[in-house]
Amino acid sequence: MTSQGDAQSLLGIKGVATSTGQIASSQPLADEAALSTGKQADLGDCVNLSHTDLRTRIARVVEVDPQTDTRWVGFLAAHSDSLIYHHPAWLQVIGEAYSHQPLCLACEDSDGGFRGVLPLFHTRGLLTGRRLSSLPHTPVAGPLALDDQAMAALVCAAVERVRGRPGTSLQLKMPRAGLDGLVEGLRGAPWEGTYVLELPKQPDQLRFGDSRNHGRIKWAVNKATKLGVQVRPAETEGELRTWYELYLDTMSWHVVPPRPYRFFKLAWERLRPQGLMRLLLAEQHEAGRSKLLAGSIFLMWGQTVVYAFNGRRREDLSLRPNDVIQWLAIHDACREGFRYYDLGEVEKHQQGLAEFKAKWGAEPRQLYRYYYPEAHELERGIFMPSSYNRQLVNAVWRRLPLNVTATLGDWIYRYL
Template identity: 25%
Template sequence: MKPLNQEAKFIDPISDPRWDRFVEGHHFGWICHLSGWKRVLESSFPHIKGYYPVLLDSSGESISAGVPVFQVKSWLTGNRLVSIPFATLCDPLISTPDDMRQLLELTKGLYLNNRNAYMEVRTLMSSDLMECRWFSKSLVFKNHYISLAPGLNEIRRKFHQKSVQNRIKKAINSGIELKTGESEADLFEFFKLHKLTRKRLGLPCHPYRFIRNMWYEFYPKGQISLFLALKDGHNVAGLISFKYKKRFSMELGAVNHKYMGISPTHFLYWNAITTAYKEGYHILDFGRTSSLNEGLMLFKKKWGTEVVDLPQFYYPHNKGRAQNEESIKYRIISKLCKIAPINLQETIGDFCYRHMG
């Protein structure tokens, strides 16, 4: 039974200014909770539509809890509800298990009416507030981060000597230069590197319209940054990061593998860390990593990171499934991305992301 004087309803976060104020004030609030993320997703992907169930107090002036839920429709991967698509970090914006119960009751209509296979709720800090009798739980993904409180000298001391410290020195001595991206032309230079990187790794590249929409939504507000590494006037690596509240999160990285010998990725990561520290952020985030990706897990560990689980919850109980990098579908797409020529990478990415979320 819901508490007295608390109303459960759907709101439109784009037209209702209360939502972004609520995100800013909630201890779990992150950039992907903002109304701007809904604009980015819906303008980038026609198969995704966002709904925002909230709990209001009796005055109707204050939001006390909310969980963005997005309808993802696909004939290939099935219909489902996801909170929140393409967000490396997110949580239900709740304070108690009863908040989640009420929001789940309100969301059940969406789940049933659109014949969804399941609802997926991704978490970072709120997992203790999720009642497991309602959900299945998966622990496939991890989050690596560095506390910036100790200062740059102490942070650097924890880096692996050979794999990180020496590579940073090598990159600096090679004459790599840092450029801060300020225009769409800079963004497109990053995207060209992004296509090369995803092909090499056997991953579909993000549609350019998605990256572009993120840029125009968050760059004017100072919530996204782009670093480029230049060698002899050529862009050899790039890094896109989110900046919100006290967290600086490295989201998308790209590198020309021909220049990996001079470690431009290490150069950009170190510059991200120093920038985040100087700008007063508390956490430097390395994003989300599948525990099945042992190489990437080890790479991030060598930066002296802390590691925590990113639990995913699925409703109804035992209905959901975590992504599996060993699945047949994943291996087919990975093989296709690796063998396809560079001029087909955007086509493959557009098709794959039409069914992802």
């Protein structure tokens, strides 16, 4: 279970809202027409950087369509920090699955080359109100730039669009605290942590923690293999549909709203043909029969593979199917030349999940969220696991039929 921080926060009544219903009044950032039509915008009043520096490096910030403008993918391919979540195919999946309107900004130099990009979507939630987010239904994204000047120009352009829509807020989900002080009024706060494993150049150099921990994992994988557990990539949408039933049960047990099936179907259709998604299935082969035990979806782009979604049969966990999947996926990522393996977000109270991810040698990394105007968190921690209310929510949610949790999950992702 990974990449579910937003949904977990909803069931835990943890969210973010602006401290007032209106955007604070201030000086205009830049001329809206200049930004949208490509004319040079005066960003000096918006950013805390040298106005001269901005003019010498940046020609303009413009709206672009990543689906048709090949400069977007070209910029991502050349940037070491780009993630699958910046990719046009992922943006297409999010837009089609949840009917969000995209707003994608690019910072150009005087020669028309990209110095930075910022994918955004317009959303509207009952708790969060109107928002410009990078990105909804995604653990991390935010601006990607060559330098602080381009980064500031992109954030400034996003802030201006928020200021032009009273009652709207800006949310940027960042892998690190990199936006502090760039734009006046933008405030950051620590979010959940993720676990990232830095991969060696060769698979035979992989070591999961100390020798004792590595030996335990290898023993578990060998034992599972002897019991007939094998891992292979899914090949048909029918196999995706079968896996989805395990995913629903897993999300029900962990009390996390599940994603709708159409989201996974779109990912299968848009990402998999480009080699950006892989579903690995763990099956037990015994007496001529095959039984699906677990499956995990991985997203890959640039230098990073992301362990994104998991479904398993709870009664078959003793066969260690998830360990076999992770072992193969990590070795494959290393063999294919990726540098990082991201095991995904973990909430502070999920000690068991944190231990599972840490045993692979992954190091915790703090994620951050930035807001404009300054935001405060609503009732954070009211329904922590130790509270009676949280226990009641868990008990009720786990008793709901899986098709009901699927319907509720779809509604939560769309409207909260």
